[in-house]
């Protein structure tokens with residue numbers, strides 16, 4: 277963990293979100309091509325797409341799960357006992373204004389089940405947005421977040437305006453993160469380019485997966501152990517793991533070789 281990563285972790289803890297950095301161009305292009313190939317399976321022309329189990333849709337997409345700055349941050353904020361329990365691919369062509377608010381927090385009814393007001397819920401998920409096309413303006417379909425809303429003491433409703441919302445802008449390859457308790461939304465895409473993006477959620481390994489099981493994706497079986505952990509390989513018990521046993525544990529030889 278570099279001091280730069282620690283600073284980003286502090287920003288996420290306090291503000292609820294941060295831009296982590298930029299992917300190098302070859303990786304960003306590889307991910308974009310993969311998303312385009314997946315989208316082309318359903319239509320020859322760009323259509324709105326919000327495809328769950330995103331990472332399982334194309335073998336090239338697994339390359340994002342252990343991008344070092346992101347992984348260091350997820351481990352710092354959560355622990356080494358993490359994986360990606362939810363991912364989606366998003367393609368949004370330009371469209372006329374909808375007036376839709378779309379504000380929400382992630383993780384469904386978890387807080388209601390726990391009978392905890394949302395401000396008392398623990399952090400269990402770090403959500404990641406990877407822009408695969410440029411988002412230069414809020415109206416290019418930017419992801420928008422309400423800073424510090426994970427620490428709020430008042431309620432918010434999905435249909436309310438959020439004047440404190442901050443649209444996240446950046447070129448293709450921008451990687452941003454937000455605490456899943458933060459209020460966020462996708463803005464309308466009133467621009468000229470099709471917005472393509474990939475999202476994934478790092479969560480504790482004992483939190484259930486919403487994605488295709490690791491065993492159902494044969495291409496993942498021979499990946500390095502750290503990548504396999506992140507994609508949901510259950511060979512190490514999520515509840516009781518011994519020191520050094522978990523590939524992402526700093527005491528593991530896999531972790532030391534990858535560092």
Ligand SMILES: O=C(O)CCC(=O)C(=O)O
Nearest residue numbers: 366418419460461462475
């Ligand atoms: O597409 C976006 O910018 C927003 C994504 C989103 O709301 C989510 O991942 O929960």
